[in-house]
Amino acid sequence: MPVFERFSVLLLGVLMLILSSCGNERDAKHKREKKISESIAVLGALPESVIDPPDNLTNAKKVELGRFLFYDPVLSGNRDVACATCHQPEFNYAEFLETSIGVNGTGSDSKRQFRLPNTIPFVKRNSQSILNTAFNGIKNHGEYDPRLAPMFWDMRAKSLEEQALLPITTLEEMRGHSFAEEAVLDEIIARIRKIPEYQTLFSEAFSGETNPVHAKNMAKAIAAYERTLVANNSRFDQYMRGDSNALSLSEKEGLNLFLKTGCAKCHNGPMLSDFKLHTLGVPDTQNRKEPDAGINNDYAFRTPTLRNLRYTSPYMHSGKFVTLEHVLQFYEDISGGKILNPHVSARQMDPLATQMNVNFRDISGIVEFLNTLNDDTFDKTVPTRVPSGLKVKGNVD
Template sequence: MNGRHLVSLLTTILFIAVVLEACTNPDPNSGIDPLLSTPTLPDITTAPVSNTLTNDTALLGQALFWDPILSGSKDVACATCHHPHNAYTDGLDLSLGTNATGFGQNRQFRSPNDIPVSKRNAPTLLNAAFNGMDSNGNYDPLTAPMFWDSRTQSLENQVKGPLSTFEEMRGHAYSETLSLDSLVARLSAIPEYQQLFQKAFGNGPTITPSKIGKAIATFERTLTAMNSPYDRYLRGEKTALNDQQLQGMLIFKDEGCHLCHAGPMFSDYKLHILSVPDNPKLASTDAGAGGTYAFRTPSLRNVGQTAPYMHNGVFQTLKQVLKFYDDIGEPISQNPHVPVQQLDPKIQRIALRDAEQDQLIAFLNALSDPGFDKFIPTRVPSGLQPGGTIK
């Protein structure tokens, strides 16, 4: 592990732990945008009481995040689809999990292959620690909604989903029922992991599925990006946004974008029916949460770095997203499975001239912070290729 990065990570976790011990309800409002009534993101992330933030837990989580030992065929890691080169996404419309090689847009299935593409677009993990944050900057890490359909709460529980999913990390190696126990057996056979789990969690059973989830979730809480031009603007650096971006912010407010993309994370974390077209790569339609075709509002933070867009990555550019919102207000449904009368009434048409579209997109790009952690380890305890199989 890179020594400089190790010191940086340890310092970050120490700072978080000390502040959390001193103040369980930190005030995130170091600044508020008077136009959008949006407070800044807090300087720290909050963890559940049952998963205390420690240096050792974060370092264990980092090793697990990059280690393909967690996949059935030992060829794909969490980092494969959430890679720092792509702002902790993979740059694909629909992810390719096990039985594939390469990273990002260069990733492709091996031949022969009977593994389907993943059902949905891989969202960024940057600032996922703040999922569920309301317009006042309050959130509970235990009830934080995860996945595009909000079917799971908390980072700790979210971690277990991909590990057990056939097309993501499980493959043919073992059944869904046996997946987590199989991973525990694998990790338990590696002395270095025995030591890392012991350091992170102390006495008791050395390795459990719960501890795997806690460790990876702790590492994910270090993946923050809170110094975008917009953040600096809120903190008083009024030249951080140029005239085009400021005009775009006015359009964002006037067109009602802030009603769903609300608060410091630019998401209300609610489910909405939009009638996004199906991705033709899928064999059947994706009916969303509870079969209603509703999907959770994504955060707009780092949106300029995390294309393609929507739950199925069907739009490659922000221009295409704006075209979708222009058409949806006709009103028409762009998905034949969603009747017009079922469209969320909160979703309004966004009809903009080309120059106004450019201004709005310029503001959206100002929500990105490129200074996030891009560290890639050179080794993991299993001895496998960090991040998954390249060739």
């Protein structure tokens, strides 16, 4: 065979190899994208009403009592912090701090600081929003059991009733140094029993009980109030209920990007959370000296809801990301092989995160979609006074 013909055959072979390689890359990319992308069917609208647990059916008196208790610092060891100190209506019942300052704190928002001298640490994790926690654990088609609803970043509590008492017994949140963990609830109940207005409120909320002022009923009242804090009519909810005009074309494109990049692998269902623990290598807060390894010592934390993110910055369990753009850039880094927490190894990282396909060019579109999940019509009513006569919300002035 002449040299020219041999060269032509060789060149043709190389071209075929290149084209075959490109085709294989396209096929691999298509398969990868097909694997990552989810259908809109994995998402859903929130129900238009809330389910109560059978042993804590709501009534107006119980909700009224729960609201007072939520805002009353009499529930804290030093009478200086209330549930509402770290869960403020103007911040979607969360707050604008990386991690909270509970006991021995003063001021609000970015001006909140510890009183001196101080031996109380920062709260361990970012303050999660209480809004829509009535729906925690919900699956598509509205299936959930309020008695089993997972609570906290590590899901260590089930139900709003169980969750309600734990901050009261936690040193840095509401208890302080004045009382032992096993004694503080008895102290709080003893205080409440001395307040005539609370005696009346408990009797009205739990009519038929001879001695209604006790810790279990206190938890029930707070939980009943928290189940009224819902934001279930966002434009996304309207869209999922059949109003195709509720989202703009660019917001629908953002929704498609959200599904395509793999976000919905974990952020699914009506709350856009699978309510599972995942190890992502999120950086630790600098507010605490010790690293936060989570409940199973594997740096795994619960998938947060994506609802009303406009009001709940900063984000993640450590509060390290101030904007949604920062969060999505973090996921882009993960998919590129970066691990931002030095205590987390590559083998610990959740493959659902490392296999995501977040690109910088898609971030603004995804953020545009996430903003359709905001609903500002939730109840923001703050009582002008509380039965104890203490400052509403505690020392936040």
